[in-house]
Amino acid sequence: MADRKAASRLLIHDALKQRGFERAFDAEGGPAYVGLLDPSVLKIPISMRVDDIDFVEYPQIRIDPDYPMPARAVPHLLGLDRSICYYGKGSVVLDRYDPGGTVLQCLDQAERVLRDAIRGRSDADFAEEFQVYWSNTFVYVDLPDGYVGPARLQAAALDRKDGSSALVVSSGRSWLVSDLERVQRGEPSGDPVIVVSVPDPVTVAASGSWPPKTLAELNLWLRRTAPALVGRLEDVLRSKDCLSATVLVRAPNGLFCYRISVPQHLRKPEFLKNRRSRLPEAMERQASGTPLDRFIGVRADADYLFGRNLGSMRNLVDKRILLIGCGTIGGFLAQQLAQCGAGAGQGYLSLVDPDVLTTGNLGRHLLGVPYLGRNKAEACAEFLLEQLPLLAIEGYPGDARTQKLPWDRYDLVIDATGEEALSLALNERAVRSRPAFPPHLHVWLLGNGAVAQCILTGESERACLKCLKPELAGPPRHRAMRPGASLETISNLGCGDAEYLPFPVSRSVAAASLACELAIDWANGNPGNRFRSLTLDGRRAFQVQDGSPTSVHACPACGGGA
Known part of the structure; x- marks a missing residue:
């Protein structure tokens, strides 16, 4: 080397x-x-x-x-x-x-x-690179896409180490600001902002002082590049009983913010009250100029957070989803659903699991040491809300069959328990309650995580979960495991560890991802293949073709869709 x-x-x-x-x-x-x-x-x-x-x-x-x-x-x-x-x-x-x-x-x-x-x-390249020339300081913008009008510039404690960050909101409320912070500060809080939109990219003025550091230099630049913005900052300063004024510009090449504060020697009743309308002129005439603060706007609204990575695809915002099972598959699936917008907007994400997190779970679970001894559903909800506090997520301890949940109000029920008996019981309830119950999505792993599979049910002419294996002791309709493939189980009773199937965490994440993909397709109105299979260990399992199997008359649950 x-x-x-x-x-x-x-x-x-x-x-x-x-x-x-x-x-x-x-x-x-x-x-x-x-x-x-x-x-x-x-x-x-x-x-x-x-x-x-x-x-x-x-x-x-x-x-x-x-x-x-x-x-x-x-x-x-x-x-x-x-x-x-x-x-x-x-x-x-x-x-x-x-x-x-x-x-x-x-x-x-x-x-x-x-x-x-x-x-x-x-x-012309100035417009594409404008952020570099404008500022290296950022302000988060939690506003609806395309919003123009009055807003507030607040402080939000986003980072436990670095203190507060600047935040622009329209109503004084933001998912980035906790209820406790709102109570402590009172509402509305922060400094006034006017949000404006311009049709053309803002760019650098090739001649003249750059970047603008005073109100006079700002207006000189605006007259050349965006004349419609001239005077907007002064309007805010004249009309508001405040010590600073801010303009947030929506442009095709980004969000750009500038703020000016009343200098100390002008913070007197003479100017702030009696001569408020003349305050901007007094600030602009100062020999040294009134310093101007510049910021780059970073979108932090829900539509952006959950739609950015999906492009033209719909996300899970406004969807009401019940996830049963928050174990090795369900924990990661809960996180993926949340990152796709489940629980945002008018939707909510309900998590159900009867078990607590133990040390044996840590090697392949979403949660870590801080949640040991906690119920998995409640702990997962707490963890996700810490990461994405704008979401409506609740965790329910106990058996999903006995929980008093509004089953008919959910848009989708996901079974990630991996327990065949419980999955079949949930499938039976869903079949018997058609069409009042929402579609069910079941996800599981076969063997020692050799194959991940999932199926979306709910249509009478298509297979329910039991249709994939009508007889408990009989063969599956879609054979996945190779003949002679052994199933390894481990029982460490001396360590208080019940019998379990060993497989790496990568298999859990793969199964969660397979189910999340199907949930996204469902949300987009085109589920495609309702039954999907992903082989993770070719030595133990076959490749199984995806499809949408029909129901079978021999199925004791749905009886061929009857």
């Missing part, structure tokens, strides 16, 4: 020497190479550092701080150190096996980017 690194360093050195670069040290005292980009025309002095010879991180190329840049903003320059953004992160895979050619490739690309930037050919 050391020899390869040394050889790579030598090839890099030789390639840069041939390009006219010399070894040196950069402003941070680190090893670098210095030379010229576009040596025949622009002659831009730069330094280049190649810290990562695996080229996972692109070599750093900086313009010399003494080089006189044009009196205009230049795209693709990041921060005060004049680093050149010549490739977007992850956009190009560099060849680690040709280190000399790779550094020359980077130099050539940086030269092309910088030449176009300085000559104004890539000013």
